[in-house]
Every structure is written in C-alpha cells, then in structure tokens.
Amino acid sequence: MSDDAERMARIALAAVAEPGDPRMTGLVDELGATAVHRHLLDQRHLSGLHDDLAARLERTDPEQTLHHAARAGLRFVIPADEEWPTGLDDLGSAPPVQERGGVPLGLWVKGPLRLADLTGAVAVVGSRSATTYGADIARSLAAGVGRTGRCVISGAAFGIDQAAHRGALAGGGPTVAVLACGADPVDPVAHRALLDHLAAEGAVVSEAPPGWSPTRVRFLSRNRLIAALTVGTVVVEAAVRSGALNTANWATRLNRHLLGVPGPVTSAPSQGVHHLIRTGAATLVTSAQEVLEAVGAVGEHLADEPRAPERPRDRLSTRQQQVLDAVPVATAARTDSIARTAGLGLVEVRSTLNRLAAAGLVDQAEEGWRLAALAHT
C-alpha cells in the first residue's frame, strides 16, 4: 500500500463523510483508508454507515480533487506525511463529544507553515460577540505568545478569534486558522483579507474538503482540531452557549492546559469562562506571561508574582517601620503614646521619629506627630 494510494483513499472518503464523523474516523484509524475505501465500494455494510456511501464514493475523483486544490495552493496532509502534527493522534483515544471525534482523515492546508512545526502552539479562542475588553486582551495575549515564536491557533471568526490572529501577527509570531468550511473559502467573507494574509504567511487549515460550507456540526468537529493541535487553550470570552466552551471541553479531554481570562462578573461574554475557572476546569490567567508559564516547560517562563511599585516605607529598617506603624493613621500622637504603641523606649522612638521626619514620612505638629502624605503611598 503506497502513501499515494492511502492519500487518494483519504481524499475520497473525506469527500463523502462529514468531518469528525466518529464512525468514519474510527474505521479508518482501525483499518486504514485504503481498506475502508475498498470495503465501501464493495457495498459491505460497515458499522451503520449509510449504504449510499458506495454510490457517492464511486462518483468522487480524488486525483482531480487534489489537482484542483493544488492549483488553489492547497495540499492534503495525512498521518503518513512528515508534516503531520502528531498532536492530532491523541484524538484517536478520546471518546466523541456531541457525536464528533476521532483522528481526521487528513487536513487540507494552505500556507507556507509546516504543521509539524507547530510544537508548543497555543489556542486563543472565544466569543464572536466579544467586547472591546475581550478583543484587547486576546490581541495582547496572542502578541505576547507570538513574541516567543510560539504559534497562535484560532478559528478566524469575528471577535476574539480575529483579535488573536492579529495579535500573533503583531507579535511577529506564526499563526494558523482552523476553519469549519473548506480551507479556501469561496463564500464572500468579511475577513477575506485576514485569511489571505494567514494563507500567505502562516496556514489556513480544514478537515472539510475545499468548497464545503460551514455548518454547526462542522464547527464542533473543527473545535476538536484546535484543541488537539495545541498544548493549551486560552478562553478569553465565552458566553454560556459559546462554541469556545466546546473547544475547552476538548482541551480537557485531550489533557491539554485549559486557561481562562476573567472579566467583569456583569459581562455575559465572561460567564462561560468564569464557570470554567470556578469549577476548576480552567486556570485563571491575566497575562501572556502567565499563559506561557502554564503551557511551557517548568521554569521556562516564570510569571512574575504581581508586585506593587516599591514604597518609601519599604526602604526603612524594621525598627523604623515599627515606629512608623505606631503613628496613628488619621490623627496626631505624642512621642510617649507612639512609644507605648510601638513597645519601644522613649529615647529611641524620639530619635527614630526625627529620622522619619527627615525622610519626609512624618511631620511634627503642635499636637504631636502625624503621618506625612508620603507615608500613605
């Protein structure tokens, strides 16, 4: 069985089966495409696949499909290819979700990026109806990931997806769109320019043959590929019904990292993300560095603990802080009262107060010592 026969069989089967139909992906995974193709043409009834498949298979011409696709700049990548992204193989052992699943028969790809080079890629996904907040964050996270040379994968939809692709490009990183329709969409789409750019610089990928339209089921199939192609998925905004939650579900099933960006609790597009974090399915992230720390090798990217800017009091000795902390917040106090509060001797407290006054942290007034404005910062 040559790779070429296997490729043609996969193209033919992909032309008659729905993307991610687990009956088909399961059979091909088990028997190989060439055998399944032959069995179907022999009209054998396999695992409940419909009988008219054979008739439709006979009408397919994989050589011609490949030829046409190649003229449009598309290639068909199958598991036997060096370019095959091995992360997809994990789909073979994960049970279907909403009747979609399995290793894809192959991927139609347009663009210079080799899929095998996507190691360490990060998915950034979310709502079509994103807020400007969500889009800004998606852009900034993707730019931060892109700057490290890691690929950002998303679905090229309006809202978060597009912001993610644009952010990755801005960060100078590779980026890949995985589509629910064919990888060379023929329908007029508003984001044509972005897809053309991705096809020229990165890659546009689909399990569906060229020319196929997007349907709800194809979006569900597509989402599993986004999760499988990446080491982690970041959900930026996702309402309770968002397809991004389906991608999140796949990330968890495939043992990928699942990360979520919070937002105002009053914002509907953040509700789905908050639910993921609240239930422990996703880890809360607030920056590209935290994303990289989560998906990277241990210690590769260590996010800084959030730190406030240094305050004048941080430079004081322990004893000086002790005295400063004993000065009332709003009113003035005399030296003996401060000494009692601090639990220190009068002479020592007096000289420390003088030093704090010289540093601009306390002021001496008629009624006693007061905190200066600087001490409040």
Add this chain to the structure above:
Amino acid sequence: MSDDAERMARIALAAVAEPGDPRMTGLVDELGATAVHRHLLDQRHLSGLHDDLAARLERTDPEQTLHHAARAGLRFVIPADEEWPTGLDDLGSAPPVQERGGVPLGLWVKGPLRLADLTGAVAVVGSRSATTYGADIARSLAAGVGRTGRCVISGAAFGIDQAAHRGALAGGGPTVAVLACGADPVDPVAHRALLDHLAAEGAVVSEAPPGWSPTRVRFLSRNRLIAALTVGTVVVEAAVRSGALNTANWATRLNRHLLGVPGPVTSAPSQGVHHLIRTGAATLVTSAQEVLEAVGAVGEHLADEPRAPERPRDRLSTRQQQVLDAVPVATAARTDSIARTAGLGLVEVRSTLNRLAAAGLVDQAEEGWRLAALAHT
C-alpha cells in the same frame, strides 16, 4: 475567680497591650487574665513583655473605663460571656501573621446585635480605592447574603467595606463593622452616619479600647477578627498591597472559605483577587448565590448553573436539529446536499425542511435552503 475579676483584668490588660500582640494574647490564653495581671503587677518578667507594663497597669482603672464606656453604649465581651462568638477561639491555635495573632482579650461592642448570634456570618472585604464596578458588586453580594438573614461583616472603610454594609442593610440583613480604632471613634470620620446606623441597628466592634486611634498594626490585628468571626470571606477588589489580602490569608489559616470576585484583568484593584484565584487560594464567585452555596451547608443554597435563555432550536426533535445543523451557516444549499451532510434520506429531509420553514427557522430561496434569522438566535 469571678467572671467580674476576669473581665476587669482583661480590660486592664487590653488598655496597656497592643491589640493582637501574640505575647499578650498567648499568655492570657494560657494563664487567664487575672493571673497575667497579677504576675505583671508583681513585676515578673514574662516572655519578653516590657517592664514598664507593670507601671502602666498600675495607672489603669478598669472599673472606670467600663463605666465610661457603658455611658457611651459600649460593653466589653469576654470568652466567659454567653455572647462570646466562639469562632474567635480558633485564633488560639493559629500561628501569628506579621506578629499579630491570638484570641482577643475581649471585644468592645456597641449595638443591639449579640455577637453569639453571628453564626454563618460572611465577610465582604476589599479595597478602599474601589472602582464603581467593585462597589456595585459588593453591594449586590451583601444584599443577597443579607436577604437570607445571614450577617455581613466588614471593616467600615471607604470603598468595598462601606458598599458591603450598605448592601446588607438594603437586603434587610444584620451587619457588623469591626474597626481598627476604638468601637466609638472620636475622630471626625466621613462615614460617621454609617457607623451610627450600624451601632443603632447592628454592632460596631473593636479589640482596641474606646478612644484608641487606628494604626497599621491595629488594622492587621483587626483583619484576623473579621476572618475569625465569619464562615467565609469574599474579597471583591484588592490591589496587590491591599489589607484585604491579609484578611484573606487569615481566612485560609482559620480554615474558613475564601472566595474572590474577578474583574477586568486590566483593573489594578482586581489583581490581588486574581492572584488568589489563580493560585487556588480562593474560589471564583460571581453572585450572592454562589457565595451562599460555598459557605452554606451542602445543598442549602445551590447556585444555578449559568444558563442561556432557551432558543427556538432547543424545542426541536433530534432529527429536526440534525437537519437544521446540516444547513450551511452563511449560504444556501439544495435538499440533496443537506441530506448528504445530515446523513439522512432525501424524502425525510425534504419534509423536515418544510416543517422547519413553517417554524420560521429556514427559508427556501431559488438557490436552495437558507438558515432564517431565528435559527441564529
């Protein structure tokens, strides 16, 4: 040893020691206040307590302190009292944080609420420099908690604290302020009216004797009381340096529930909360119901899973959904193409499409079937 002697000894010791000084709280916990008082008057050097304590103790007049306080409407509640909130006893076994800790010698209380009746109270705390978003959420969470009759405890500071008290009052629930200064603040305070209201309707509480000023150390001591008096602490907004994180730390040490409300990742006052959630110290909450579910007995308050409103497609049969899902999202398709995608027979698909059209979910055009606007909702 009468309760009365013990009370007077505690008032006297509280008048010469800093609130939450673990050397003093530890000794009193071990030996009882009467014994510690006697030892100190005997000038014995105990655990490094300063020698001038004895001199200062001699000058205190607990009877008079209590008399003056009572005239201002304050009482002094000690562990032997029926009113003592037993949650505070947990402080006896927790190690100090930032050199503060231990069971308080007693609490000065103003207001009709009996502290022993605070069972199930919830702390709602956060930044002084709250955003309007944070204040709105604090108010709404506290109102929701208040409506169940549970007490809301906070620190009466500007920002989140005040919003929490006001929300609790709006919800018709009891609310208690725990202060770092004396429970009858003499300094002019901007929120005088709120404190007067709390003292009239709920309670104002402090470990510090009447008339004492707030200091940074006293805020740290106060925070441990807020955590100990409640079954859970909700942090609404807290910048990286916020004192609310000290309260959060105490809640964790005392095995109380720690909950955090997320906000925009671009908002500095949410940074501290995000860190608590990210590191797993706090559980993300978005509503009063989620707070109640977390702190309540299992099943007492079950938060609804977030649900989107029902869509027209939810009322369809599985078969009808299958056909609807096979109609392309943006373009039109002919019946045979939809039947292929759906994997169903032509006749059945045709009749189902007619039924979907009658329900307003698809439209038939010259080029084929299209999703109607209703199907997108």
